[in-house]
Amino acid sequence: MDKSCPYPFSLICRRVGLGMGWMLGCSLVLPVSPGWAQTAETIPFRKTDERRYDFDIKAQSLTSALGIFGRQTGLQVSFDAELALGLRAPALKGRMTESQALQQLLQETGLEWTLTPERTLLLHRPQSSNETMNLTTVNVLAEGHQESAYGPVQGYRATRTSTGTKTDTALRDVPQSIQVVSRQVLEDQQITSLGDALTNVSSIQRANSHGGSSESFVIRGFNAVTYAIDGMLISPLVERPEAITDMASVERIEVLKGPASVLYGRGNPGGLINLxxxxxxxxxxxxxxxxxxxxxxxxxxxxxxxxxxxxxxxxxxxxxxxxxxxxxxxxxxxxxxxxxxxxxxxxxxxxxxxxxxxxxxxxxxxxxxxxxxxxxxxxxxxxxxxxxxxxxxxxxxxxxxxxxxxxxxxxxxxxxxxxxxxxxxxxxxxxxxxxxxxxxxxxxxxxxxxxxxxxxxxxxxxxxxxxxxxxxxxxxxxxxxxxxxxxxxxxxxxxxxxxxxxxxxxxxxxxxxxxxxxxxxxxxxxxxxxxxxxxxxxxxxxxxxxxxxxxxxxxxxxxxxxxxxxxxxxxxxxxxxxxxxxxxxxxxxxxxxxxxxxxxxxxxxxxxxxxxxxxxxxxxxxxxxxxxxxxxxxxxxxxxxxxxxxxxxxxxxxxxxxxxxxxxxxxxxxxxxxxxxxxxxxxxxxxxxxxxxxxxxxxxxxxxxxxxxxxxxxxxxxxxxxxxxxxxxxxxxxxxxxxxxxxxxxxxxxxxxxxxxxxxxxxxxxxxxxxxxxxxxxxxxxxxxxxxxxxxxxxxxxxxxxxxxx
Structure with a gap:
């Protein structure tokens, strides 16, 4: 924990940098007057940028839905965790502005919101003229995990992929089996080789290592002599990878089962490995x-x-x-x-x-x-x-x-x-x-x-x-x-x-x-x-x-x-x-x-x-x-x-x-x-x-x-x-x-x-x-x-x- 900023605001310090994080986090500890949400330091959310986004957020807990909303819009969402207890957000789908989307997500919660100049979205209950907005227990959702297909997986379970469509897509929306081995799996099993990592995926076996100098695999019964890194296949002319890759820089390993030529060109019919x-x-x-x-x-x-x-x-x-x-x-x-x-x-x-x-x-x-x-x-x-x-x-x-x-x-x-x-x-x-x-x-x-x-x-x-x-x-x-x-x-x-x-x-x-x-x-x-x-x-x-x-x-x-x-x-x-x-x-x-x-x-x-x-x-x-x-x-x-x-x-x-x-x-x-x-x-x-x-x-x-x-x-x-x-x-x-x-x-x-x-x-x-x-x-x-x-x-x-x- 960062001792330069009180808990839980040390999370903010690590997220946005020690300097700005310390000022923002420590300022939130102070009581806020009822007029604070109307001052020049914050802007009512309905007056923000009217840019439209394509949302596709399923019905789920309010906490999870707001986390996905924050990731898609680039907003940092903060609120007292007790505000969201037992609350659920409806499904959100379609093209709309940030304001329109948030109105739908919060329509049955009774919560209000404000936005700081740093685009931190603050949620709170409606306040009477003699109430004070107490944010001393604000939790920062942005420090919680909001998964991207190009970023970390929280725990062992992934929810999004880029391998199956070359877009950031929910796994459940792709009509092909795609399996993901997360960084935490690599850490818990102390894995240092791709072969050991892929034992966690069905229908994959090790194939010829060409004298121990390389790695290749059998996927769904057919040999895979190459793999992709960040969606780009390594040399199509090789009979095996030229050298053994390392897990030090790997965030996740995704395996698209079956043929993948429509997105990746030449390849074997068993599947594609993407690091x-x-x-x-x-x-x-x-x-x-x-x-x-x-x-x-x-x-x-x-x-x-x-x-x-x-x-x-x-x-x-x-x-x-x-x-x-x-x-x-x-x-x-x-x-x-x-x-x-x-x-x-x-x-x-x-x-x-x-x-x-x-x-x-x-x-x-x-x-x-x-x-x-x-x-x-x-x-x-x-x-x-x-x-x-x-x-x-x-x-x-x-x-x-x-x-x-x-x-x-x-x-x-x-x-x-x-x-x-x-x-x-x-x-x-x-x-x-x-x-x-x-x-x-x-x-x-x-x-x-x-x-x-x-x-x-x-x-x-x-x-x-x-x-x-x-x-x-x-x-x-x-x-x-x-x-x-x-x-x-x-x-x-x-x-x-x-x-x-x-x-x-x-x-x-x-x-x-x-x-x-x-x-x-x-x-x-x-x-x-x-x-x-x-x-x-x-x-x-x-x-x-x-x-x-x-x-x-x-x-x-x-x-x-x-x-x-x-x-x-x-x-x-x-x-x-x-x-x-x-x-x-x-x-x-x-x-x-x-x-x-x-x-x-x-x-x-x-x-x-x-x-x-x-x-x-x-x-x-x-x-x-x-x-x-x-x-x-x-x-x-x-x-x-x-x-x-x-x-x-x-x-x-x-x-x-x-x-x-x-x-x-x-x-x-x-x-x-x-x-x-x-x-x-x-x-x-x-x-x-x-x-x-x-x-x-x-x-x-x-x-x-x-x-x-x-x-x-x-x-x-x-x-x-x-x-x-x-x-x-x-x-x-x-x-x-x-x-x-x-x-x-x-x-x-x-x-x-x-x-x-x-x-x-x-x-x-x-x-x-x-x-x-x-x-x-x-x-x-x-x-x-x-x-x-x-x-x-x-x-x-x-x-x-x-x-x-x-």
Whole structure:
């Protein structure tokens, strides 16, 4: 608590700055005469700016409704908390001024209002001529949480999203399943990787980590090799993210289930992961964290934000991490992260955010375990490479986002992101087993890779009405310029006995093996309309046109050059309908599509047609406990067509093998059932298989996809008494049997893992916590992704954390 200003006005001090906050907060402690509301220091609300806003606030408690009203209008709302006890506000919908909106919200409360020059809205009861307005117990609602799709989530339960529509929209208004992992979930579980965070979302499994240097996932049965940051996909040319991202700058993680091409262009049909980053704030804040744990884990993390001037704010997020791991002969994996961001807000109508991101990592290259006789029999810590096998990567990104509200119905924005990455690999590649079933052939590869991407998006958002029907229309244009260069040399390396490994082999002479260059220009135009037909029915329609011009060249070890032109044009539609019979239930149905250009060529040296995906989804979104606990139930079918596979007669070429299908039901739940009790959980049932193919057997299961999977995590923190601040929690993660490859030549068993936490808050600023993972020391295979991507789950481990917030 800030001792320079009395409680509860220390909240105001932190919100608007120590200087102005101290003057405003401390002045409110003084009694106010009955004529105070009519002096020049305050203005009657009905005389304020008559600008019109589009409101859509459901019927709810007066406190919550006024909080949303304040966020939309930019007003800071203050009142005695007792004034709102038991009061509810009616639904507010339509285009109106601040005054008209407030009249409707307060029409049955009997409350009056005034407005300070700083646009702080003060509520009070009507006063007689001999009464004094006593504001000594004013509570500042603006310090309470008012959620934005681009900002923090209070607790575990999110209510708004930007990923599903590229607009700030209520989750219940989007006709597709969208799940959000909040910052508090990351903190309570002490999560440092995207993979660990996504265990909190249904129908997601880890996929190939490319030797431990990256992260990719399987969503609803299909591989997702990339993700978005603040709504912009990273390079479309990569086969996996160039480096492992860090959670230090992540505010929330949103997962849009199913195809997302209408808004994001090329992509897989299973879904889209979007990382929403932490933005600079004009209220000073800082957080620090120090962690240490088993298997040589050490991490320092910090994030600092605050004003640099009246219109300029900045944030700096940093992290440094090292980990030895539990695998034999593992050396330190090192990861450094640095991300400064800036915000300039010269007026209420204009906002500019910009930032940089730097990642530097060095990791032991490790393809994991190999199967024998249809199973993985090796110990989880068995290492089949050499201690010198390593992967280094660095990445620099720069971005900005400018948004200007041109008038009361039209907003313009422009976003640009530039990525530049370099990767250096000196690694051991695993080949195949000899006939004795234990001698593994290997080779050495030295590879260099560079990736450069420029992504520019131009968008306009218009809010208007046609009669009684409200529209939020989005029109956009995107241009992407991408380049990727790869070069590698290869050499011999001694084989290794997988059951009795002896290390120390050195690579033989390296010779040129190949060089690849990929150049991409992509042009896209897209349109979306969110249509409120009435208070209960909402329609979403959209479509995207994409034109891709990609030129690939390759040079093999015999200096044979191959060139491929890829120039598909695709149109991706999307339509969905939401029915909301009550304010706690939303039913929806939708269709969405995806496409992904392919660089593979057939025996005629012609590029394959793009992969396409179509999803049909129905579902329900419920508030089991209003404003506390929410649930999403979804059923879906995804059909993926034009799938590429190696040509069985010439493995340097590819063929389009046909069709794959994923059907499933999933449930996600999150929220705070009671004060101090938080929970997040999910469960899914999926059948993902090959339905048509000329090479792969029909009905083969998709690799890495369990039929049953899910997780549950819950914490409780004591709210009163001598043990106030003490918290404990735990959870479980489970998955059933999974196939290892599309040919279904091997599989791995299911597992259930248990985690736990114990934490204690020392006042409002410090927390100490102890997190245990896999506390029963279960031996299991966590990731299965072909013969070069199988990884055992980590044995029982502990992480101790000391964190501070200021």
């Amino acid at each position: 929403v980053t932490r933005r600079p704030t004009f209220a000073p804040e800082a957080s620090l964290k120090a962690q240490t744990g088993t298997y040589g884990f050490h991490r320092l993390e910090g994030s600092f934000s605050g004003p640099l001037s009246d219109t300029f704010a900045g944030r700096l997020s940093m992290a440094w991490q090292t980990k030895e791991g539990f695998r034999d002969t593992f050396r330190d994996n090192r990861h450094t992260y640095f991300a400064p961001t800036f915000r300039w807000q010269p007026s209420a109508d204009t906002l500019l955010d910009a930032g940089l991101e730097y990642i530097d990592q060095s990791s032991q290259f490790d393809r994991g375990l190999i199967p024998t006789n249809g199973k993985i029999h090796l110990r989880g810590d068995r290492f089949l490479h050499e201690p010198w096998s390593r992967d280094k990567a660095d990445k620099v990104s720069a971005w900005y986002r400018i948004e200007h509200q041109l008038n009361d119905w039209l907003t313009l924005r422009q976003m640009t992101r530039w990525d530049d990455s370099n990767k250096d690999r000196f690694v051991v590649d695993l080949r195949d087993l000899a006939s004795d079933g234990r001698t593994l052939r290997r080779r050495t590869t030295h590879g260099d890779e560079e990736v450069r991407t420029l992504d520019m998006q131009f968008e306009a958002i218009a809010k208007f009405a046609t009669g009684s029907i409200q529209h939020t229309a989005l029109v956009g244009y995107e241009y992407i310029d991408g380049h990727r260069w790869l070069k590698n040399r290869r050499g011999s390396l001694a084989s290794i006995d997988i059951h009795n490994p002896v290390y120390g082999a050195r690579p033989g002479p390296l010779s040129f093996n190949g060089k690849y260059e990929l150049d991409l220009q992509s042009y896209s135009a897209y349109f979306q309309d969110q249509i409120d037909l009435n208070e209960q029915w909402k329609l979403l329609v959209g479509a995207r046109w994409d034109k891709t011009e990609q030129y690939n060249t390759s040079l093999d070890s015999d200096n044979n050059r191959t060139a491929t032109d890829i120039d598909p044009t695709e149109v991706s539609p999307r339509v969905g309908l939401v029915y909301q019979p009550t304010d706690w239930l939303a039913l929806y149905a939708s269709y969405s599509s995806s496409f992904s250009p392919q660089g593979d060529i057939d025996r005629n040296h012609k590029a394959l047609d793009p992969e396409t995906g179509d999803q049909y989804e129905i579902g329900a979104k419920l508030d089991l406990i209003p404003d506390r606990l929410s649930l999403t139930l979804a059923a879906f079918e995804i059909i993926r067509e034009n799938v590429s596979a190696p040509d069985p007669t010439a493995d340097e070429y590819s063929i389009q093998t046909g069709e794959q299908r994923s059907r499933g039901i999933e449930l996600d739940i999150s929220g705070q059932p009671l004060d101090g009790w938080n929970l997040i959980g999910n469960i899914s049932v999926i059948n993902a298989k090959v339905t048509k193919d000329s090479v792969i057997k029909e009905n083969n299961k998709r690799p890495g996809v369990p039929t049953f999977s899910g997780s549950l995590w819950s914490t409780y923190q004591v709210q009163t008494g001598k043990l106030k601040g003490l918290g404990l929690g735990g959870g479980m993660i489970f998955a059933s049997e999974r196939e290892g490859d599309i040919e279904n030549t091997y599989n791995v068993g299911g597992y259930t893992r248990f985690d736990a936490t114990l934490f204690y808050d020392l006042g409002q600023r410090f927390r100490v916590s102890l997190n245990g993972r896999n506390i029963t020391n279960r031996k299991y295979i966590e990731t299965v992704a072909g013969t070069d991507g199988n990884y055992a789950g980590e044995p029982a481990s502990v992480i101790a954390t000391l964190s501070a917030k200021f």
